[in-house]
Amino acid sequence: xxxxxxxxxxxxxxxxxxxxxxxxxxxxxxxxxxxxxxxxxxxxxxxxxxxxxxxxxxxxxxxxxxxxxxxxxxxxxxxxxxxxxxxxxxxxxxxxxxxxxxxxxxxxxxxxxxxxxxxxxxxxxxxxxxxxxxxxxxxxxxxxxxxxxxxxxxxxxxxxxxxxxxxxxxxxxxxxxxxxxxxxxxxxxxxxxxxxxxxxxxxxxxxxxxxxxxxxxxxxxxxxxxxxxxxxxxxxxxxxxxxxxxxxxxxxxxxxxxxxxxxxxxxxxxxxxxxxxxxxxxxxxxxxxxxxxxxxxxxxxxxxxxxxxxxxxxxxxxxxxxxxxxxxxxxxxxxxxxxxxxxxxxxxxxxxxxxxxxxxxxxxxxxxxxxxxxxxxxxxxxxxxxxxxxxxxxxxxxxxxxxxxxxxxxxxxxxxxxxxxxxxxxxxxxxxxxxxxxxxxxxxxxxxxxxxxxx
Amino acid sequence: xxxxxxxxxxxxxxxxxxxxxxxxxxxxxxxxxxxxxxxxxxxxxxxxxxxxxxxxxxxxxxxxxxxxxxxxxxxxxxxxxxxxxxxxxxxxxxxxxxxxxxxxxxxxxxxxxxxxxxxxxxxxxxxxxxxxxxxxxxxxxxxxxxxxxxxxxxxxxxxxxxxxxxxxxxxxxxxxxxxxxxxxxxxxxxxxxxxxxxxxxxxxxxxxxxxxxxxxxxxxxxxxxxxxxxxxxxxxxxxxxxxxxxxxxxxxxxxxxxxxxxxxxxxxxxxxxxxxxxxxxxxxxxxxxxxxxxxxxxxxxxxxxxxxxxxxxxxxxxxxxxxxxxxxxxxxxxxxxxxxxxxxxxxxxxxxxxxxxxxxxxxxxxxxxxxxxxxxxxxxxxxxxxxxxxxxxxxxxxxxxxxxxxxxxxxxxxxxxxxxxxxxxxxxxxxxxxxxxxxxxxxxxxxxxxxxxxxxxxxxxxxxxxxxxx
Numbered sequence: 001x002x003x004x005x006x007x008x009x010x011x012x013x014x015x016x017x018x019x020x021x022x023x024x025x026x027x028x029x030x031x032x033x034x035x036x037x038x039x040x041x042x043x044x045x046x047x048x049x050x051x052x053x054x055x056x057x058x059x060x061x062x063x064x065x066x067x068x069x070x071x072x073x074x075x076x077x078x079x080x081x082x083x084x085x086x087x088x089x090x091x092x093x094x095x096x097x098x099x100x101x102x103x104x105x106x107x108x109x110x111x112x113x114x115x116x117x118x119x120x121x122x123x124x125x126x127x128x129x130x131x132x133x134x135x136x137x138x139x140x141x142x143x144x145x146x147x148x149x150x151x152x153x154x155x156x157x158x159x160x161x162x163x164x165x166x167x168x169x170x171x172x173x174x175x176x177x178x179x180x181x182x183x184x185x186x187x188x189x190x191x192x193x194x195x196x197x198x199x200x201x202x203x204x205x206x207x208x209x210x211x212x213x214x215x216x217x218x219x220x221x222x223x224x225x226x227x228x229x230x231x232x233x234x235x236x237x238x239x240x241x242x243x244x245x246x247x248x249x250x251x252x253x254x255x256x257x258x259x260x261x262x263x264x265x266x267x268x269x270x271x272x273x274x275x276x277x278x279x280x281x282x283x284x285x286x287x288x289x290x291x292x293x294x295x296x297x298x299x300x301x302x303x304x305x306x307x308x309x310x311x312x313x314x315x316x317x318x319x320x321x322x323x324x325x326x327x328x329x330x331x332x333x334x335x336x337x338x339x340x341x342x343x344x345x346x347x348x349x350x351x352x353x354x355x356x357x358x359x360x361x362x363x364x365x366x367x368x369x370x371x372x373x374x375x376x377x378x379x380x381x382x383x384x385x386x387x388x389x390x391x392x393x394x395x396x397x398x399x400x401x402x403x404x405x406x407x408x409x410x411x412x413x414x415x416x417x418x419x420x421x422x423x424x425x426x427x428x429x430x431x432x433x434x435x436x437x438x439x440x441x442x443x444x445x446x447x448x449x450x451x452x453x454x455x
Numbered sequence: 456x457x458x459x460x461x462x463x464x465x466x467x468x469x470x471x472x473x474x475x476x477x478x479x480x481x482x483x484x485x486x487x488x489x490x491x492x493x494x495x496x497x498x499x500x501x502x503x504x505x506x507x508x509x510x511x512x513x514x515x516x517x518x519x520x521x522x523x524x525x526x527x528x529x530x531x532x533x534x535x536x537x538x539x540x541x542x543x544x545x546x547x548x549x550x551x552x553x554x555x556x557x558x559x560x561x562x563x564x565x566x567x568x569x570x571x572x573x574x575x576x577x578x579x580x581x582x583x584x585x586x587x588x589x590x591x592x593x594x595x596x597x598x599x600x601x602x603x604x605x606x607x608x609x610x611x612x613x614x615x616x617x618x619x620x621x622x623x624x625x626x627x628x629x630x631x632x633x634x635x636x637x638x639x640x641x642x643x644x645x646x647x648x649x650x651x652x653x654x655x656x657x658x659x660x661x662x663x664x665x666x667x668x669x670x671x672x673x674x675x676x677x678x679x680x681x682x683x684x685x686x687x688x689x690x691x692x693x694x695x696x697x698x699x700x701x702x703x704x705x706x707x708x709x710x711x712x713x714x715x716x717x718x719x720x721x722x723x724x725x726x727x728x729x730x731x732x733x734x735x736x737x738x739x740x741x742x743x744x745x746x747x748x749x750x751x752x753x754x755x756x757x758x759x760x761x762x763x764x765x766x767x768x769x770x771x772x773x774x775x776x777x778x779x780x781x782x783x784x785x786x787x788x789x790x791x792x793x794x795x796x797x798x799x800x801x802x803x804x805x806x807x808x809x810x811x812x813x814x815x816x817x818x819x820x821x822x823x824x825x826x827x828x829x830x831x832x833x834x835x836x837x838x839x840x841x842x843x844x845x846x847x848x849x850x851x852x853x854x855x856x857x858x859x860x861x862x863x864x865x866x867x868x869x870x871x872x873x874x875x876x877x878x879x880x881x882x883x884x885x886x887x888x889x890x891x892x893x894x895x896x897x898x899x900x901x902x903x904x905x906x907x908x909x910x911x912x913x914x915x916x917x918x919x920x921x922x923x924x925x
Binding site for chain 2: 059061063064098101102105106108109110111112113114129130131136160163164165166167169170171173175176254276277278279309310311312317320321322323324325326327328345347348349377382383384385386387388390392393394395396
């Protein structure tokens with residue numbers, strides 16, 4: 001959710017993409033090159049009756065509406081109970097008001113609505129997509145309202161979902177990228193709540209109680225800790241009514257407190273995890289930037305050139321195009337409430353892991369030392385600013401961005417001024433920002449692979 | 456199946472526990488295009504152009520679909536269509552390696568490509584005024600690819616790394632690969648799209664040159680343009696860039712229809728997994744092959760009754776009520792060139808064995824043969840189909856993709872408009888009939904993933920990392 005996710009559900013067999021932009025981790029949006037659509041995208045915002053913020057975009061073309069309710073209730077709020085935020089979020093629609101789980105899912109299905117929930121480190125989200133046909137929308141909204149306001153949190157549901165999460169956790173242990181990511185966050189964040197794995201741990205999930213979940217819900221699922229996002233073919237007065245309906249019986253409560261600042265990594269750490277895989281998965285990084293970072297745009301453009309934009313970026317050129325060392329290689333900043341990670345990653349066959357790591361590090365060092373060329377900067381700016389229209393070409397994309405703007409309290413003209421901020425970035429600023437902010441000598445390096453043939 | 460090209464890498468760890476089958480095959484209809492019709496044009500050189508207007512945002516999606524993919528391949532060169540797809544970015548007479556991507560990037564665009572069993576497709580997404588750039592570049596690489604050997608020697612290693620990442624180090628992918636290899640004897644669906652490692656080891660630049668000459672021609676391609684465009688203008692631009700490319704003779708593909716399966720087949724995959732997994736499939740016809748044209752729609756409905764959503768039977772009965780599986784799904788793809796598998800998969804709940812799960816899945820399948828599905832179930836699914844028909848219009852890319860696939864597998868794009876009505880017409884009797892006819896043991900294939908404790912990486916013969924030079 002912090003970054004844009006486009007998922008195209010296709011009705012096709014396996015698809016193999018030349019290179020996943022997925023992994024190129026271009027973590028930000030371009031915007032605002034002055035096209036009509038940009039100027040036409042009016043984000044309206046107000047405070048609802050219960051003290052929550054509402055963000056609304058009128059998109060009348062298709063007879064549908066996307067609704068997000070986002071709480072500041074991600075796993076960073078887990079405290080000493082990892083997985084608590086995710087389990088609370090998961091159980092919301094497992095029985096609410098007068099309806100059990102079966103009835104809830106049937107109520108959405110019979111009106112063609114799509115409903116889901118998700119928890120991340122910062123956010124806990126409820127998503128609804130519905131047709132605007134009156135009876136169907138009314139029914140879908142009513143179901144969502146009850147889920148928000150009257151979740152049952154029954155023990156039988158917890159017991160079952162606990163088992164399912166435990167298997168999911170076990171499943172993660174067979175995925176090198178999941179193993180690497182957990183180790184990476186642990187290495188980067190130490191005692192900071194961002195170190196907590198969102199799904200929790202086997203121990204913590206086994207120990208979770210209903211009382212924990214109810215307490216978490218009561219504390220964080222309150223109106224003043226929520227934003228409501230509405231994008232679609234509803235007018236403003238309808239949007240107001242929808243937002244107030246969804247929040248109506250929620251206590252006003254208080255916003256979540258500020259998360260602690262993230263400490264810098266003091267010295268380089270290498271974490272090696274043995275795994276019986278043919279490749280070694282490598283992640284290198286350190287705490288990066290937050291959403292309101294003064295170096296935000298400078299680091300964004302710099303990363304685009306370093307390894308954030310796929311083919312032609314430094315890392316992909318050195319690792320893949322020149323040497324054929326990996327299918328996917330990338331760098332990205334993942335901006336969050338507090339400093340999210342700066343990450344460089346790739347996976348390569350075990351025998352050449354060391355070589356790939358060296359190329360990755362020397363590419364970074366060269367970039368920090370010399371900065372980008374003027375030519376690279378011009379070309380990055382063209383890509384970022386010229387691609388604005390693409391980033392907001394569906395209601396789904398618009399909803400994701402507006403939710404991001406709302407949750408992180410970014411200015412409402414964020415999209416319109418984005419290109420201007422990009423255009424202002426200079427080679428010297430990038431060089432200066434990377435020198436100050438990225439220290440190649442205090443990186444957390446994670447290697448997950450088969451080291452058994454090594455001495 | 457999800458093609459995600461901007462996936463957030465870590466702030467997105469979620470509680471999604473859907474199983475592999477959802478990644479591989481998915482129930483979902485193509486979009487129907489009631490209000491904005493598709494404009495179809497045929498160039499003199501045999502290239503087809505389809506234009507779909509969507510004026511919501513000032514963008515244009517360009518997709519070029521070639522009739523070639525893994526199902527066109529044969530033993531010894533599996534994976535070649537996908538490797539060629541990689542090499543399509545490695546330069547033409549006009550552009551050096553990587554320059555295609557660079558030009559698109561400088562115009563603010565995104566681009567990529569994908570290879571399936573029955574097609575290879577390339578796409579660009581650009582601000583609408585930049586359409587001529589995409590057309591010029593695609594026309595150039597349709598005929599003028601240089602296929603330099605030094606680039607190939609590097610790129611084949613990239614593809615092998617891709618195979619390691621997607622398959623070798625992913626126990627469920629390995630299971631799916633073995634499942635297909637067991638399911639088919641003589642039909643090319645037995646081979647993985649990415650190719651067997653041994654074939655990748657021995658692929659040569661000469662093989663690729665031959666494959667390119669054989670399949671990359673205007674009369675073997677469909678260009679799909681969707682977005683904020685004017686159809687006549689697009690047609691004129693397309694003629695400007697592609698009309699000069701001459702038609703070529705495309706050799707007919709041998710049919711290679713799968714020989715009848717004479718009894719159930721089972722395969723066990725032992726891999727360093729932590730969680731067991733069951734994957735089952737029954738041979739079933741698709742739109743292209745079905746004698747009765749309603750059958751694929753009834754099979755799709757059958758899959759939906761089982762697992763279209765969380766109110767479907769697998770979720771309700773196996774996951775929530777009996778708690779025998781932590782997830783279970785069914786899937787069927789009616790848009791293939793050859794007969795497909797109606798697939799079912801599940802992950803056992805803690806304390807349950809794969810045998811118990813398989814038994815539970817079979818009970819659900821049997822029930823569909825003996826009892827008619829309820830009207831309420833069918834109505835729920837139809838409501839979702841009607842809604843999806845609107846939701847899918849939110850993605851310009853998806854709209855173009857639906858047209859491209861149908862055209863490329865030989866069904867013709869107008870099928871896109873028939874989906875909604877045909878699905879709505881499916882009756883409970885028809886669902887029962889296809890269950891009785893196709894969910895039979897003689898056509899069953901089962902793959903079981905057995906986790907191996909402390910497994911070492913399987914020993915393989917060292918791969919030949921440098922292909923023979925010619």
